Every structure is written in C-alpha cells, then in structure tokens.
Amino acid sequence: MTKEIPVAKNAAKSNETSGGLVVGSKVKAYLKSKGMKSSGEIVEALNSVVAGVLDKAGDRAKANNRSTVRAQDL
Numbered sequence: 001m002t003k004e005i006p007v008a009k010n011a012a013k014s015n016e017t018s019g020g021l022v023v024g025s026k027v028k029a030y031l032k033s034k035g036m037k038s039s040g041e042i043v044e045a046l047n048s049v050v051a052g053v054l055d056k057a058g059d060r061a062k063a064n065n066r067s068t069v070r071a072q073d074l
Contacts, residue, residue: 020047
C-alpha cells in the first residue's frame with residue numbers, strides 16, 4: 001500500500017523558481033546515486049513534507065516557551 005503525500009496547492013514545480021526548502025538537483029542526484037530515478041513531482045512533495053516537519057517543530061518549540069527550534073523538536 002502506497003501512502004499518498006499531500007502537496008501544498010500553491011507549491012511551485014521546481015526549486016529553482018520557487019525558493020523551496022530543498023534543492024531539486026541535490027535530491028535528484030542523491031536518488032540517481034542510489035540507482036533510482038525521480039518523478040517530476042518529487043521535489044514539490046518533499047518540500048511539502050519538510051515544511052510540515054518544520055511547522056510541527058516550531059509548534060513544539062513554542063509550546064516549550066522557546067523561539068529556537070532544536071533537533072529535539074523534530
């Protein structure tokens with residue numbers, strides 16, 4: 001069973017034009033080094049996942065009365 005990853009509606013298609021959180025060329029190079037190919041949607045989906053993780057980490061830091069997000073918040 002494949003888990004569907006929600007993607008932000010306003011996310012741009014490539015990191016180079018959107019200023020996304022992940023670098024598309026690095027993601028694709030990493031996957032290529034593992035002998036895998038990447039779909040055109042991978043960078044957009046990964047940007048959404050990373051943004052969600054960072055949002056939750058920020059919420060946890062705020063809940064602990066901190067303005068600094070730490071590794072333990074991830």
